[in-house]
Amino acid sequence: MEETGLAGDAEKFSSGGNLMTIVTRRATLAFLAVGILAAPSSSLAQDYPGKPITMIVPWGAGGGTDATARLISTLLEKELGVPVPVENRTGGSGVVGHSAIAHAKPDGYTIGVATLEIGGMHHQGLTEIDYKAFTPIGLYNSDPAAIFVRSDGPYADATSLIEAIKASANRELKASGSAQGGVNHLAVAGMLDALGIPVERVAWVPSEGAAPGLQDLAAGGVNFATASLPEGRALMDAGRIKPIAVFSTKRSEDMPDLPTFNEATGASFSLGSWRGIVAPVGVDAAIAERLRTAIGKVVQAPEYPEFMKARGYAMQWTPGQEFETFMADSDAKMGTALKAVGLAK
Template sequence: MAILTRRHLLAGSGLAAGGLLAVPAIAQGRYPNRPIQMVVPWGAGGGTDATARIVATLLEKDLGQPVNVVNRTGGSGVVGHSAIATAQPDGYTIGMITVEITMMHWQGLTQLNPTSYTPLALMNSDPPGVQVKNDSPYADIKALADAIKAQPAGTFKASGTGQGGIWHLALVGWLQAMGLKGDHVRWVPSNGAAPAMQELAAGGVDIVTCSVPEARAMLDAGRAKSLAIMAPERNPQFPNVPTLNETLGINYSVGAWRGIAGPKNLPDSVTSVLVPAIKRTFDNNEFKQFMNQRGFGMIYADPQGFAQFMAAGDRAMGEAMRGAGLARG
């Protein structure tokens, strides 16, 4: 309809200039009418990146505009999260925020927190696994745990995310549950699970704590193996990976989550389009198949539910990080 109107305007030799300007003004009022940028705070190839790309692909089909994924890494997640929070609140820059937004401010890395955004939808949650190199001498999690206990602090090196990130906190919690100090295994920061798994395969670190789905490429390639998962139950997609409770008698679990958000104060004209579009994406069979094939956990919350979820997580992470000595102030 807009195209026909514009053609008639262009064809009409007697129309005033004001009439010609009216159509672009109307077009600018509709959202979206140009490409959308989806910022990912973590590296290409990781679980956050993969989840963001399938969401972007389906949103693009739904909204009829390109949705371009941009990886903005660095600062243990601060760079990308900041890029989302400080963008113009016009709906043309949104992003996939992660559990780290409930953690980074406790470390003094940033003043950003869950209230720095317009929450749109919670999409995913996953617990971490404990991965080692495929030719590692540790056949199971008990053998690895015994070796860690037997060696001096700092002998083993681990990675998976930035300093004080969720996978680092997962390691700290596991070590504490074994009666060790949280820094008994030295943490090597990385810009996400994918580069950490590459470093593991290259022999640069001994352990990677990240979700098993994020490690899947290296697992399937025979370059790594997962010894345990920090969850109450096994992941049905990885039924051979036992829980810590099964193998070590340690009832410890933690998880990472991912959701879509925009800068604070997104207008209703934008959220009224994005929120239902993201829900349709979550309900799309293509999304579900993608997530199931990779073993990613699916969980949905609307903007209000997502905000409440983050607020509760923020309080819990503050307590956990203070207990682990990772919080400042």
């Protein structure tokens, strides 16, 4: 058996071996070893993608998150040259789907859509997963919630609604727009908290999403509702409901006459739903950047703005670190709102 190490080299040298040759050979082997260790990551990124990429959607088929995800997956297939099938992994108020993304192998072949609810699930004790469990690819949509009232109802604007809330007894007035602890419930809680009104003043009527909550408003079952402007579009066009303020830092481009909550009341509060593409934490940085570049091109494709504008969805592209900062801020707001309604653990 050949001796190894410095002792072996010394013996070879004493028996006539060339020390420079030995040193050179060992340096070359060391260099090659480093190259071999470094190769997998760079090679993996260079060859990526070499097979289909699964996109997980934590919500059901037919909803806004599903619709936007399927558009992006279709355009991403053209950009990357591999299939990007969508899988709806529902259940647990978003826990099942978000967990599936977070726990997937971090090789870039499983990505998904993270939504606002990822900031609320851990505050409610439903999961330990939060935004830190993901590699942020990019935020592609953020729709602020708005306050809706019946078009033929007694509230002409946000001021008249708030005056009625202040003058009412606890739980006399009712609101709806989502499940208990959902984004639209938290919008009402945050609104009341910002105005210094006890959260229990308004009774929350849970609904299976914004659509049934807005239908309840139109039918007279509740006094007001909160939902995004796109979610209220059909009933607005039918003349049955109207928005009186939007929980955003700036006015909607589609409805420039609609005041922000701050403009209407003088109180500062903003909240809304959002959607962004993420991958499991630990994905190779070069692969993550490849995805950011590809999806950055997707959101500039003509089909994308046509689809989003037709359905009233706000468009943006906030990649990487900026998206992570956005998620951290959203997480903090969700925690504050959940504490206000007594749902934080």
